């Protein structure tokens with residue numbers, strides 16, 4: 001079992017969904033968790049309490065709207081003052097579906113900022129110290145849409161493809177840092193397909209309305225379209241892979257983009 005005692009993990013967007021599941025898994029391995037995301041005080045308190053109960057050595061919330069580089073710099077300075085991140089999970093993301101010709105420019109800017117540029121700023125801040133320590137893990141939550149495209153997702157597909165490119169470059173630049181015993185410094189992407197979280201709810205509702213069917217039938221139709229296993233993923237399954245990537249045994253998994261997509265991208 002991977003033991004993350006003494007390690008600190010910053011998981012962006014960890015107040016819900018996949019980010020929360022990753023934070024729970026890393027907490028279970030004993031890491032200190034820097035919680036982040038957009039949430040009210042009560043939810044923040046509840047999440048930190050929950051992660052401590054799951055086994056986190058500590059859990060504290062760090063603020064920062066990822067659309068704004070100055071807020072990301074403040075976020076990273078606050079995490080550095082808390083001891084710095086040995087593990088950085090760039091998970092926060094947003095989605096908006098519409099035809100290219102209809103997408104408002106502010107939506108393009110927001111999706112590129114949160115889903116791509118934010119990872120550049122957090123990695124730039126956190127990775128030099130990882131290199132000094134000889135251990136570091138950057139896990140970027142990309143998507144099947146970092147590997148293939150779908151209609152009506154131009155900014156999301158562009159950002160996720162960009163995130164994979166950014167990750168490959170960073171992986172190369174840091175590949176030789178650290179050693180086997182410490183675990184080295186690696187950068188990888190996880191590329192989920194349909195996963196049961198809030199981000200896909202608008203698409204489920206759209207499909208229910210378009211087909212005039214209930215939720216279960218709409219989800220089945222979405223899976224039939226793209227995901228050959230016909231099964232959605234649970235956030236905890238992404239968490240389990242993230243934990244494995246954190247273990248020293250994964251020291252030579254460098255610059256990979258790992259699909260968790262029921263066969264979506266092998267078609």
Ligand SMILES: NC(=O)c1ccc[n+]([C@@H]2O[C@H](COP(=O)([O-])OP(=O)(O)OC[C@H]3O[C@@H](n4cnc5c(N)ncnc54)[C@H](O)[C@@H]3O)[C@@H](O)[C@H]2O)c1
Pocket residue numbers: 012013014015016017018019036037038039064065066067091092093094114141142143144191192193194195196197198199200
């Ligand atoms: N659920 C899926 O089917 C699926 C598939 C592929 C990839 N992903 C990716 O997984 C990641 C997590 O998404 P999720 O499915 O858990 O969705 P979610 O909507 O439940 O979570 C998104 C998280 O991002 C945070 N966030 C959004 N805007 C932010 C901002 N401006 N500043 C700071 N934080 C912000 C939110 O607080 C939230 O915690 C995203 O990057 C998403 O693109 C999800």
